[in-house]
Amino acid sequence: MTAAGEHDADGPLVVDVAVIGAGPAGLSAALNLVRARRTVLLVDANRPRNAATLRSHGFLTRDGISPLELRKLGREEVEAYPEATVVQSVVDRVARDGDGWAVHGTHRGAEFHARARAVVVATGLREEFPALPSLRAFYGTSVHSCVECDGYEHGGASLAFLCETADVVDRALLVASWTDDLVVYTNGTATLDERGRARLAAAGVLVDERPVADLEGDRTGLTGVRLADGDVRAHTGAFVRPLWHADLDWIDAPLDRDADGLVRVDRLGRTGVPGLYAVGDVTPPGPEQLVVAAGHGASTAAAVHRDLVGGLEDLRDAVQ
Structure with missing residues (x-):
């Protein structure tokens, strides 16, 4: 494991897992990963699809809460762990970098670079009305x-x-x-x-x-x-009934996507590309309740941790 906030000789932040997207799925994945003592970079563009919604429902103990408040509480919970680094940024490139992944993003003209052993994509969808x-x-x-x-x-x-x-x-x-x-x-x-x-x-x-x-x-x-x-x-x-679009051109990897552009994964969020996972609305069947997305985030976090324990080479063999 990498210590939180550690940088390699060339400057990028080095973590075990980069989670891209901080909706319920991404926050849940990040929370469960830091609790597994994984160092996590959580990157959030702060452009939630449900920003206009005043109340969210069906989330046990949080029924009626503002979606923005739910995101805020989740982000604060993740940030409370020393293993977490939270960055507000738009990720514009994720690509293979040796046996890991290079993550690049920009926010208000400033750039950041990170390197992760695994990446969880939880960026959700864009709605067209x-x-x-x-x-x-x-x-x-x-x-x-x-x-x-x-x-x-x-x-x-x-x-x-x-x-x-x-x-x-x-x-x-x-x-x-x-x-x-x-x-x-x-x-x-x-x-x-x-x-x-x-x-x-x-x-x-x-x-x-x-x-x-x-x-x-x-x-x-x-x-x-x-x-x-x-x-x-x-x-x-x-x-x-909106049309939903998964904007994923920034991922430099051979994703398997269905007719709607959603990322096909196994039941634990594995994409078929070792070290790359997807969870939440960006996976079939698409938009889902917040509590369901959070549950999927937790399941995927468990899979990521197990795969890192076993080694991604083992996972590559299993996928092939």
């Missing part, structure tokens, strides 16, 4: 993307579901389990076949396939959906 001018104004308060996280607060309300993708039926039926008053808006984009229409009709879900102009509301929140033809339908809440 339907092109509605006012959507961002209501996102995190009246409009949400995760019904498991925020459905309870809108239970029984008049809800809109904005979806332009092929999985519209399954996702709409999920939202409908929280309310009997749901209208699906396809914005003239998502295609419904007769079977899909029948499934939604049987569940009492209405479908409006007209183009959507925008959302309407005031300081109290969302009040409705305005169609391109000028018609306005009243709603007090909405769920939206």
Whole structure:
């Protein structure tokens, strides 16, 4: 093991593990790794996908906490360990460096270099929303993307579901389990076949396939959906189906990615590239509840520690 904050002769910080990303998955991985007495570099760009969300739910003992507060508490817990080094930076390159990994990043013009025996990628996803001018104004308060996280607060309300993708039926039926008053808006984009229409009709879900102009509301929140033809339908809440993008071009390694660009891993976060792990939203099936991501982070941390104990050469043989 390397002492925390140790630098080699050329200057880079040398650690056992670099964890890239400080959401619940990355923080949980970092916390469990320092508790295994591994020296850890935790790098956070401080650009969380859920920054606009006021409350996060379903995290045992922390139900209703602000996501930003949850991240702050987790970061403070990690920083309390002498084995941890926490850096706010954007990582722009991770590449093989001998039997380890070179990590390079920048923050406000300043650069940093580190070397790690293993790297855990926990950078999450970038969301792309339907092109509605006012959507961002209501996102995190009246409009949400995760019904498991925020459905309870809108239970029984008049809800809109904005979806332009092929999985519209399954996702709409999920939202409908929280309310009997749901209208699906396809914005003239998502295609419904007769079977899909029948499934939604049987569940009492209405479908409006007209183009959507925008959302309407005031300081109290969302009040409705305005169609391109000028018609306005009243709603007090909405769920939206974003497109998710995994921006991983900064990793110089042959990652195995699925059709959605997510990193394929085994059940413990191993990518198939020895010494490189991925956890959280950047892995299939994509976005997940915070408590689930944290659990995956802990599992991956255990795998990283075991692999380092056994030697990454052993892991390379096992993968091959």
